[in-house]
Amino acid sequence: MRLHRCANVGCRELIPLKHNYCQKHYDERLGxxxxxxxxxxxxxxxxxxxxxNQAEHNREYDQTRRKELHNGFYQDKRWSKVSEYVKARDGYVDAIEGKAWDKGDLIADHIIPRRLLSGMEQYNTDNLWLLTKS
Incomplete structure (x- = not known):
């Protein structure tokens, strides 16, 4: 097999012809x-x-990849009430870190994804927990 030196200045490692950089320098350049x-x-x-541009990207993403958000489920009055109930039930404490947060910093999230649930199962509070938006 034919070899040549890494293209990084000062590196003397021999690599196959199909590559320009050794693995170390490739990872460094990629990072x-x-x-x-x-x-x-x-x-x-x-x-x-x-x-x-970011707003256009988000709009395109929402319309093509996140269709479940745009069928009105999360804007529904019933979901708002269920979400508020879960926040009060859990005392505004994040399920992952166990820290208390303000009302606007938390979201009620489905443990079993909503797309796998039918009808009223999506509103079952036993399947909801609190997470921070981040």
């Missing part, structure tokens, strides 16, 4: 790329154009 991309996205979200 840098991911970090730079995240920083760029964060900076872009501070501009009006970036905010508009």
């Amino acid at each position: 840098n790329y991911i970090n730079q991309r995240a920083e760029s996205k964060a900076k872009a979200s501070l501009t009006l154009r970036g905010q508009r």
Whole structure:
């Protein structure tokens, strides 16, 4: 098998011809790329154009991939009452960390996913727990 040196300056490791970098430098470059991309996205979200692009992306995502959110279930008055009941029942304490939170920081979440439940089973409070939005 033919080999050549890693393209990173100063690295003398031999690698197959189909690769440009050794595994160590490939992982390093990929990590840098991911970090730079995240920083760029964060900076872009501070501009009006970036905010508009993010809003368009979220709208497209909601309409194509998150259809369960847009059938009106979570905007239903019955769900609001069930959600408030679960928050009061659990004392506004997060189920994962056990910390108390404000009313707006918590969401009632289905333990068994809602898409697997039928009709009134989706409102069963035994299948709900509290999580933070993050």
